[in-house]
Amino acid sequence: MxxxxxxxxxxxxxxxxxxxxxxxxxxxxxxxxxxxxxxxxxxxxxxxxxxxxxxxxxxxxxxxxxxxxxxxxxxxxxxxxxxxxxxxxxxxxxxxxxxxxxxxxxxxxxxxxxxxxxxxxxxxxxxxxxxxxxxxxxxxxxxxxxxxxxxxxxxxxxxxxxxxxxxxxxxxxxxxxxxxxxxxxxxxxxxxxxxxxxxxxxxxxxxxxxxxxxxxxxxxxxxxxxxxxxxxxxxxxxxxxxxxxxxxxxxWEGKEYIGFGASAHSFYQNKRWANFSDIHQYILYIQNQKKPREFENKIAQREYITDRIFLGLRLIKGINMAEFKKQYNFNIQEEYKDVLRKYQKENLLIIEDNFLRLARKAYFVSDEILSEFV
Ligand code: SF4
The missing domain is CATH 3.20.20.70 (Aldolase class I)
Known part of the structure; x- marks a missing residue:
């Protein structure tokens, strides 16, 4: 399960x-x-x-x-x-x-x-x-x-x-x-x-x-x-x-979730959707037995992978790149060679024991670095 x-x-x-x-x-x-x-x-x-x-x-x-x-x-x-x-x-x-x-x-x-x-x-x-x-x-x-x-x-x-x-x-x-x-x-x-x-x-x-x-x-x-x-x-x-x-x-680890209620987001079985933010519209759709969805998209494998990196790097332990490769057949070190080189040189990204993580001094400027992986 x-x-x-x-x-x-x-x-x-x-x-x-x-x-x-x-x-x-x-x-x-x-x-x-x-x-x-x-x-x-x-x-x-x-x-x-x-x-x-x-x-x-x-x-x-x-x-x-x-x-x-x-x-x-x-x-x-x-x-x-x-x-x-x-x-x-x-x-x-x-x-x-x-x-x-x-x-x-x-x-x-x-x-x-x-x-x-x-x-x-x-x-x-x-x-x-x-x-x-x-x-x-x-x-x-x-x-x-x-x-x-x-x-x-x-x-x-x-x-x-x-x-x-x-x-x-x-x-x-x-x-x-x-x-x-x-x-x-x-x-x-x-x-x-x-x-x-x-x-x-x-x-x-x-x-x-x-x-x-x-x-x-x-x-x-x-x-x-x-x-x-x-x-x-x-x-x-x-x-x-x-x-x-x-x-x-x-x-942050890319597990699935379902959101119920106005403006709630879901990520489930390779799909992403969001409910209407407007409570009245939300109620009206439900009353009319319609799904109250503002959007619903299938997620492409590449999109899921970039999300996993973007969110995974928010965790202090970082991302286990060997595990990642095994799970998604995606080599972070190869695919993001230039980004990694740039930020490793500035001591903002660290690769250690197969884990990729942000350096402590990068925590406050993480947005800029993480956006490079999207
Ligand atoms: S209005 Fe204030 S209490 Fe209500 S959700 Fe926003 S921050 Fe929270």
Missing amino acids: KELGIYIHIPFCIRKCNYCNFYSVQYKTELVERYISSISKEISSFTGSSDYYVSSMYLGGGTPSLLELAQLYPIFALISEKFYINENCELTIEANPKTVSAQKTKDWHILGINRVSLGVQSFNNDELFVLGRLHKAKHVYSAYESIIKNTTDNISFDLIYGIPEQTTDKWVNSLKKAIELKPKHISTYCLSIEKGTPFYDKRNELHLPSASQQRKMYYLGLSLLESSSYQQYELSNFSKPGFSAKHNVAC
Whole structure:
């Protein structure tokens, strides 16, 4: 049997954060009910092979933690009816600290959720305000306590650096506060100003840290996390031993996944597809018994291979080139001779024991290097 990941998109938020370009709409009970009913229909009508077991399921958003047990339960019931769920399946829910209550954390335990990804972003209330976040630092502490007590200790924190007006000291301070709580996993993301966000509209007024400050923040974070016994396993992800995010690692390693819900993406049996981002269009198509797909493509072998390299190099261990050749009959060293030579000369790419990986100093400029493999 083959591994499969399942992603469920819950696109509801109380309000839009200033930096966010994920697909989300305002929470309205009536719309949530119609959406749950549509997503249930999408899951029920999925016809796939029985050669798979689900090794991870991820509820992302939006703010999945806004939903109550009665709203989440039908989704979980259908997934376990339809798919074979592995007993060690990693079951993650994304949560906004302000929406976490004792009752919800108990409900998550009932549902079998065994990992919570908490959108902490910063421990500095001024920065949280600038980001337009719903919560304050005190909500992180109460949410964390409640999750540990009632759901799981497998908790991940998302943190952002490069926030307007942020200094290196402020970033380090936030990160230290995160480390003090000893979550099993920490992700650090550099703020990027994306089109269509409130930050983009006032980008010329924002006092953002310079690129060299951002770089300093990234590497300071990396050293601080390492000295606190977090292992870096991906460019932005760090965990205590044995607690890397199975769902994400499977995607980076080219394993298959199915996404249900508006804007969800899938990669399954040599095809890639994406559902409509617009929730109303998504619901309408499901109601009319049509697949809610924005696109669906067959993936050519070469495209799959370049994706595997692009994503595989995000992992700190890199790519085992001998394995790769055996699996895909593709010799990376031969096919990308010039690219490898160029970046090896600059000490940005390393080949060691048959593994191709990024050098530490290349982590912050990885986009430029990875784009050479596409
Ligand atoms: S809570 Fe998350 S998904 Fe919702 S607007 Fe903020 S960043 Fe975006």
